[in-house]
Amino acid sequence: MAKDIFRRLSAGRPLAAEEPVKQPRRGDDRKIFLVDILMNGPAPTTLVYQRGAERGFTKKQIWDAREKMKIVAFKETGKHGGRWFLTLPQHAGHPGTAGNT
DSSP states (O other), X not given: OHHHHHHHHHXXXXXXXXXXXXXXXXXXXXXXHHHHHHTTSOEEHHHHHHHHHHTTOOHHHHXXXXXXXXXXXEEOOSSTTOOEEEEOGGGTTSTTOOOOO
16 A cells, blocks of 8 residues: 555645645635625624634735625714615615715
């Protein structure tokens, strides 16, 4: 068995089963994260940034992915100092969302 391992190592190529699995690009990870956190509707931007930081994303990385995905930002209305929320474009028409970017 040990001879087989050394023979494969000296050949310089891994067997098909040993080929590395293609990992998603980092940008894809951000997009997947945003879809996951926003799939059930709007979420406060502070929560999105906090959860993103827990996964190693900076605010800039989340902002860039948000713009590429055309995620909608809107401010809570009817309250003094209302919070900002993010939502997927398909949820932007729901009642209570201003739909501003």
